[in-house]
Amino acid sequence: MRIFLAGIMQGSLVHAAVHDQDYRRHLKELLAEHLPDAELYDPLADHANSIEYDDATGRDVFFRHNRMCRDVDILLAFVPEASMGTAIEMWEAWQHGAVVITISPLKVNWAVRFLSHVVYRDLVAFEADLCTGQLAQQIAELRGHLNQADP
Numbered sequence: 001m002r003i004f005l006a007g008i009m010q011g012s013l014v015h016a017a018v019h020d021q022d023y024r025r026h027l028k029e030l031l032a033e034h035l036p037d038a039e040l041y042d043p044l045a046d047h048a049n050s051i052e053y054d055d056a057t058g059r060d061v062f063f064r065h066n067r068m069c070r071d072v073d074i075l076l077a078f079v080p081e082a083s084m085g086t087a088i089e090m091w092e093a094w095q096h097g098a099v100v101i102t103i104s105p106l107k108v109n110w111a112v113r114f115l116s117h118v119v120y121r122d123l124v125a126f127e128a129d130l131c132t133g134q135l136a137q138q139i140a141e142l143r144g145h146l147n148q149a150d151p
Helices: 023-034 055-071 084-095 111-116 122-131 136-147
Strands: 002-007 040-043 074-078 099-103 118-120
Touching: 002 055, 002 111, 023 074, 023 099, 023 122, 040 074, 040 118, 074 084, 074 118, 084 099, 084 111, 099 111, 099 122, 099 136, 118 122, 122 136
Parallel strands: 002 040, 002 074, 074 099, 099 118
Antiparallel strands: none
C-alpha cells in the first residue's frame, strides 16, 4: 500500500517561508506503528529547502509530486488552513482512484469536502481511529469499493 503524505507547506504565506512541519514527523511515526507494511512518501523529506529552488527545479518537483499522486493507494492530507498545492495533490489522487484521507477543520471547504473520502477534524481524531484499527478497516472498505468502480 503506497501512501503520499500531502500537507500544508507554504499555505498562504506571502514571503518565502514554510509552515511548521512537525506534523509530518508525528504522522510518519503513527503510520509506521499502525500501518507498518505501508510504503510512505513524504515530499518534504527530499526537498526540505525547496523554497530556495530556482524556477526550473521548483517546477520539476511540483509537477513530479502531482503526477506521483496519480499512482498511490492513499493520499493523507494535513490541511489546517487552505493549501493550494495540497488541493491539487488531493484532486490528482481522487481523480485516479486513491483513497483520500484529510485532517482538517475546513469541513465545509469544497476541496476538502468533495475530494476526501474521510475527514478528521484534527490529529487527535485521526490518531484515535488509526490506533483502534478503525481507519485501517475504512481504508480496506473504501479501496474495495473504489476498485469495484474501475472498469
